[in-house]
Amino acid sequence: MTARPINEDDLHALVDDRLDPARGAEVEAYLACNPDARARVERLRILGRDLRSAFAPVLAEPVPARLNLAHILKARRRPRRPAWQATAAAMLLTLGGLGGWALHGALAPVPAGVDALAQEAGASFAVYAPDRSGRLNSPPATATRSPAGSPPGSRARSRCRI
Amino acid sequence: MSDMVRLVEPLIPALRRYARALLRDPADADDLVQDCLERAVSRWHQRRSDGDTRTWLTAILHNLAVSQMRRRARRGAHxxxxxxxxxxxxxxxxxxxxxxxxxxxxxxxxxxxxxxxxxxxxxxxxxxxxxxxxxxxxxxxxxxxxxxxxxxxxxxxxxxxxxxxxxxxxxxxxxx
CATH class of the missing domain: 1.10.10.10 (Winged helix-like DNA-binding domain superfamily/Winged helix DNA-binding domain)
Structure with missing residues (x-):
């Protein structure tokens, strides 16, 4: 008989049900006349059963919601929308800022109230201040009277008031 | 993606069992499985189409567990x-x-x-x-x-x- 000798790997493969039928029969025949090897295989089988039954309850537990594939797929798709929205918001902000800056010059405020007065005063000064002859300032009616000068009393009165 | 759900979903209980056997703590083990599933979802297109899904998933889980245990060992045993x-x-x-x-x-x-x-x-x-x-x-x-x-x-x-x-x-x- 030229059968391959039975080795340690064969015993493990028998326990794990990984032997082809022909080799399985050879190993079984060997075990039949080797009580020590038989006891060892039996012990290995018990160890496997113990380990499997120790962790078997996990299989019976309901799978937690966070391990639900549908949820994981959904959570993976969700981050894309906020990113898209953030980009859109950033673009709108930039557009608004640029537009506002461009329109700032075109829509310069029309002066009103004290500003309007100040502007008018500035314009008047620019027009009348260089006019030393006084020609612009004097209405035609006073122009005829002014060479005669103001009555002396009125000038004195004004001096007293100061 | 639908064939992914069909192939992966039935394997989740066994992944939980292996993670639990490795880490022992139920919450840690489920964290590990969650990491594994997220990685599997993002790399689904990278897997070999002729390869076995269970082997592929178990390898992902195993590698994550190894790096986690390494971190744990560095911090000191829990x-x-x-x-x-x-x-x-x-x-x-x-x-x-x-x-x-x-x-x-x-x-x-x-x-x-x-x-x-x-x-x-x-x-x-x-x-x-x-x-x-x-x-x-x-x-x-x-x-x-x-x-x-x-x-x-x-x-x-x-x-x-x-x-x-x-x-x-x-x-x-x-x-x-």
Missing amino acids: MSVEDAPEASLAVAPSQDGALRHRDLMAALDALPDEQRNVLLLVTVEGLSYAEAAQVLAIPTGTVMSRLSRARDRMIRLMDGEGVTVPAKRPLLRRVK
């Missing part, structure tokens, strides 16, 4: 309430099943990581030697030798030196 000696003493001696379970877990803890991984993949998860080799990225011959050493050690610890198991169990395990 000791859960069940592992504490007081807790094991609190189990009534009459509870034979509970004692047996505790011995089994203690022996499993005492195994080097590389041996425990092979033992769990082959014995509990029912992977073939070739599949286990693929998950662990090691030759099939190495799977066989680690499996043999792991089983021998478990049986020795449980049958022969069971009493000395708690004393021998290290708090800090070196990861090579």
